[in-house]
Amino acid sequence: MRIVVSGAAGFIGSHLCDRLLAEGHAVEALDNFLTGSRRNVAHLAGNPRFRLAEVDITRPFAVEGPVDGVVNMASPASPKDYLEHPIETLDAGSLGTRRMLELALEKGARFLLTSTSECYGDPLEHPQVETYWGHVNPVGPRSCYDESKRFAEALTMAYHRVHGLRTNIARIFNTYGPRMKLDDGRVVPAFMDQALRGQPLTVFGDGSQTRSFCYVADLVDGLCRLMLSEERYPVNLGNPREMTILEFAERIRRLTGSRSEVIFEPLPEDDPRQRRPDIAKARALLGWEPKVALEDGLRLSVEYFRGIHAAA
Ligand code: UDP
Numbered sequence: 001m002r003i004v005v006s007g008a009a010g011f012i013g014s015h016l017c018d019r020l021l022a023e024g025h026a027v028e029a030l031d032n033f034l035t036g037s038r039r040n041v042a043h044l045a046g047n048p049r050f051r052l053a054e055v056d057i058t059r060p061f062a063v064e065g066p067v068d069g070v071v072n073m074a075s076p077a078s079p080k081d082y083l084e085h086p087i088e089t090l091d092a093g094s095l096g097t098r099r100m101l102e103l104a105l106e107k108g109a110r111f112l113l114t115s116t117s118e119c120y121g122d123p124l125e126h127p128q129v130e131t132y133w134g135h136v137n138p139v140g141p142r143s144c145y146d147e148s149k150r151f152a153e154a155l156t157m158a159y160h161r162v163h164g165l166r167t168n169i170a171r172i173f174n175t176y177g178p179r180m181k182l183d184d185g186r187v188v189p190a191f192m193d194q195a196l197r198g199q200p201l202t203v204f205g206d207g208s209q210t211r212s213f214c215y216v217a218d219l220v221d222g223l224c225r226l227m228l229s230e231e232r233y234p235v236n237l238g239n240p241r242e243m244t245i246l247e248f249a250e251r252i253r254r255l256t257g258s259r260s261e262v263i264f265e266p267l268p269e270d271d272p273r274q275r276r277p278d279i280a281k282a283r284a285l286l287g288w289e290p291k292v293a294l295e296d297g298l299r300l301s302v303e304y305f306r307g308i309h310a311a312a
Contacts, residue, residue, distance in 0.1 A: 007074035009036030057096035080185025086144035093148025173238025177216030178304035195258035205267030207246030214239035215297030238277035
């Protein structure tokens with residue numbers, strides 16, 4: 001198949017490209033490099049089935065030739081990035097998603113939207129099931145991301161209903177692994193960077209808020225399975241193993257053998273108190289569940305971040 005991937009130079013996007021190419025597909029990779037990095041896909045440069053184009057999907061663009069699949073991943077995705085670029089984030093989810101849906105329609109291709117657990121906001125139901133409508137502050141600092149993705153989901157469903165487009169929607173929960181940006185502010189690279197430098201680990205709030213972390217290879221496997229399914233409604237993809245952020249800080253300290261202390265900083269506004277995916281739907285529908293243990297995934301990530309430090 002020939003597959004167009006927007007946001008291909010991002011953290012998850014680049015891993016998805018690797019996987020699609022390994023399966024023998026051809027990839028037309030699009031990125032505007034606002035938060036993505038050429039370095040994430042530099043190793044694919046010599047691959048004749050991989051083409052990278054600098055494209056901002058919120059503006060008119062064309063893809064020549066037949067296309068079988070369209071994957072719309074483009075968006076700033078870390079709180080730091082989308083707080084810095086709120087308008088670009090809203091544009092990516094709305095205008096960008098619209099253009100990617102039109103591309104799929106024009107080419108008769110199937111379409112995958114990568115949405116987010118942020119659609120559930122600061123959830124009042126726990127764990128989060130796909131049928132939960134969420135608890136989102138529509139005007140808070142995170143709303144640019146949450147509402148942009150919620151709009152993107154609505155638009156995707158509308159294209160399916162109006163045009164019969166074969167669509168899928170993944171709600172991605174916290175994902176980690178190599179190629180995360182060291183300075184994107186997210187907790188995994190932040191703690192690893194701090195631990196490796198021997199600087200204090202900055203826990204926001206009292207650290208009692210929870211997250212569940214999924215290794216990127218597992219997540220990409222879920223995306224590939226979802227892309228082939230006939231399910232039109234959103235499917236959660238994430239690892240149900242939940243822990244507090246304070247526990248997570250301790251784990252990173254132990255793993256890196258760091259003597260960094262833990263310090264507490266103010267909790268960002270609207271930071272969700274708890275988050276854990278209910279993945280019963282993905283299990284039943286896709287035969288999918290995460291396979292990589294947190295300890296193994298974190299070890300692979302630390303190796304990557306050590307390499308980045310060494311090269312700096
Ligand atoms: N967090 C933290 N210290 C940091 C960065 C993040 O304690 O240096 C917390 C953050 O407040 C949140 C959790 O870790 O409760 C996950 O944050 P992240 O930005 O990775 O992703 P989110 O799940 O909030 O989108």
